[in-house]
Amino acid sequence: MPPDLSPQAVEESEWMTAISRGDAGAFERLYHRHSPQLYGICLKVLRQPADAQAVLSDVFMDVWKRADRFNPQRGSVRSYLVTLARSRAIDRLRSEGTRHTHERNHQALAASGQPTPATNPEATAIFGEHQQLVRQAMGSLSGPQRATLEMAYFRGLTHREIADELNIPLGTAKTHIRTALKKLRSTLASLGGLTQ
């Protein structure tokens, strides 16, 4: 994957270098820029604010301890953080206790209303418009396409697990995801949300 050379990506790569040298200020700047999105992902996966906060803390402590492991040639800081947050959140979801309460948490979060929207102006300015377009593109998918994609991404389910849960053939689950990914790309491109 070619490195992301946008000004934000370059700046964040420098922050990671500074963090690896023990610069807490750089750490804080990185946190302010990315914590709303990462917390949003953790909440979407886990549905339980306490769990999401625990995972968010884990992710950023991991960044603090292992920033030297970040390799800008393999992707942007943002991709690195998103991958880490999703992976940690799904691991927590898979843990026995959390798994059993997942559906209940879905209901609990729905009943308690939405989490506090992100208020970080910098993060909103940088990512807000793009995220809006992605949500619009996701909204253009058919119900089954969106459901399978979200089950795979936000719950970490395999094709087989999705097929079983939706009571559809395995091949259909695979097709839904493949088609959904292609449609997501084409819709986003038509909305001007892709740079290539």
Add this chain to the structure above:
Amino acid sequence: MTQDLPSNTDPNDGDCQEFRELIQGELLGELSQTETNDLAEHLADCPACRAEQEMSTQDWNLIADSAEAAAPPPEVLTGLLKQIEKEKKASAATREAATPSARRPSPRWAALAAYGGMAAAAMLAGLLFTTLFGPASPGPDKIAAQRSDAERRIAEALARFAPNGVEPGVEVHQASFEVHTGQINADTPVNAAILLQRAAGQAHFFATGLPAAPDGMVYRLWLLGGDDKWRYAGDLGNSGEAHKLLAEISPQESLVEAVLTVEPDAPAGDQPDDDKRLLRLRLSQ
């Protein structure tokens, strides 16, 4: 199935179709090690599938952006900064307490040198590396002294067993001296160290000085690949002088870390739990 193919169809299209399915399976994290290796092999030779993989990964990562951003409560950052401050203080105290010999410019976990032959490896394993992780925090002075002592022993052992230098193709990594406490026995201080020696598709892993694992528990080795995914490498057997494991490692496999855990003797999970980690061995920069 009979179907007319367009004239510009790749002659390997049938194979590629199979690998395109694997690319999607990879995104969902459901490939076996064999499938992962097969896919990597194919991608190395197929630019079209490499492009497909890159695009699919980009599309996949877009999904994260559909999650509504939300402001975490301020206590999260406050807690993180407190923890960081605490760690910085502990680290500064350790540096201050270190002796001059312990501060010489050698990386914490640098590949030291290597020499071939498994017999030699076994001899080295019996002699190398002592670092301490105990149930109660041993204090920065003691940790620094242990590090210094371990570095001296490493240098002596290598001088004895590899006086003429290193045979090519063998890597040796030493423990990172990361201290974890309390997981084995809350009452007994433990001196232990880990060593991984890798060559020709195999990695020999040694841990010296570990006590017998508690009843119902096993020592377990985990490897973190360059793709940021963990894999369970196996449980360590106890030979008396050292706990050992021979793990199969693909020559192309990129390894970032090895982690030693003590866990219940049950099927391994997907990755090592943070609270079960004893020692971490970093394998690449």
